[in-house]
Amino acid sequence: MRALGEYTSAPDENGKPPDLITIFYGCGFPDWFITHARSQYSFDWRAIIPDLRNTQFFHTHGYFDPPGYNITGQRFLSDVELASTGETLLEHLTALAAMQPQGEAVRRSLELEGLRVDREKLTLELADSVVNEQEEENRLVGLVKQSRLPNEAVILKHLSDAQELFVQGKDHAAIGESRNLIQALIDDIGATTHASGAYSVGFPAGMGNRLDYLQTVKFFTADEKTAFGAAWGFLCAGSHPGIPSRDEARIGLILSLEFSQILLLKFAKWAANAFTGF
Numbered sequence: 001m002r003a004l005g006e007y008t009s010a011p012d013e014n015g016k017p018p019d020l021i022t023i024f025y026g027c028g029f030p031d032w033f034i035t036h037a038r039s040q041y042s043f044d045w046r047a048i049i050p051d052l053r054n055t056q057f058f059h060t061h062g063y064f065d066p067p068g069y070n071i072t073g074q075r076f077l078s079d080v081e082l083a084s085t086g087e088t089l090l091e092h093l094t095a096l097a098a099m100q101p102q103g104e105a106v107r108r109s110l111e112l113e114g115l116r117v118d119r120e121k122l123t124l125e126l127a128d129s130v131v132n133e134q135e136e137e138n139r140l141v142g143l144v145k146q147s148r149l150p151n152e153a154v155i156l157k158h159l160s161d162a163q164e165l166f167v168q169g170k171d172h173a174a175i176g177e178s179r180n181l182i183q184a185l186i187d188d189i190g191a192t193t194h195a196s197g198a199y200s201v202g203f204p205a206g207m208g209n210r211l212d213y214l215q216t217v218k219f220f221t222a223d224e225k226t227a228f229g230a231a232w233g234f235l236c237a238g239s240h241p242g243i244p245s246r247d248e249a250r251i252g253l254i255l256s257l258e259f260s261q262i263l264l265l266k267f268a269k270w271a272a273n274a275f276t277g278f
Contacts (some may be wrong), residue, residue: 003106007197052093058082112166114222140264144159146264156187158178161174193214228263
């Protein structure tokens with residue numbers, strides 16, 4: 001909504017408002033969509049987009065409209081058919097918004113969903129990436145809730161903040177939250193293990209010391225401790241020459257999602273065995 005609103009209200013190089021009829025006609029949108037969006041909605045995207053989703057966009061509810069009338073010119077379309085038409089239009093609008101300078105947040109959001117824009121067809125396609133961030137996030141949220149770690153809310157807040165900051169283009173802040181996600185899990189897993197009373201060794205402060213602690217109690221193998229230390233260190237290192245900040249933030253988010261899932265999968269077995277083995 002925001003991207004389309006900014007795009008369709010931005011003046012051209014001569015300071016004139018955009019010719020939305022020409023723009024949408026040139027992009028292949030149906031005449032009836034353009035006419036209705038202009039005459040009934042004044043191109044108000046905060047109203048158009050919800051009504052496309054719930055199919056109200058297609059009805060005028062005029063007193064003299066015959067039964068089953070809708071604005072497409074095809075009479076007696078079912079609710080399912082109208083919903084499908086609405087989804088198609090929403091896809092085209094999303095693609096159009098993502099292609100504009102105002103659509104950076106839309107592009108980033110689509111990227112996290114594993115989608116890219118086909119500029120010729122004005123459609124969304126599966127990206128080449130094998131990782132769908134949203135699916136990985138959903139898995140992680142489920143594992144966090146199952147773990148019953150004491151600071152569940154804090155852990156989930158780091159996760160949501162990392163994603164939201166990336167979509168907003170705040171790359172360095174997003175990297176920081178990805179790092180905080182891993183650190184919060186290490187802290188909670190270590191503290192919960194210590195609270196079990198299974199070990200006499202003290203629970204230290206500091207990320208490096210806590211990684212050592214989890215290796216000492218045999219939650220981590222030596223190789224795992226090295227791997228988690230390296231992942232956390234990568235997210236702590238600030239900028240990495242040669243890697244654009246956008247890619248660094250995206251990769252950092254995916255890295256934290258995968259390493260966090262490993263932690264929680266191990267912790268489920270660890271807790272089930274009284275914190276003394278797997």
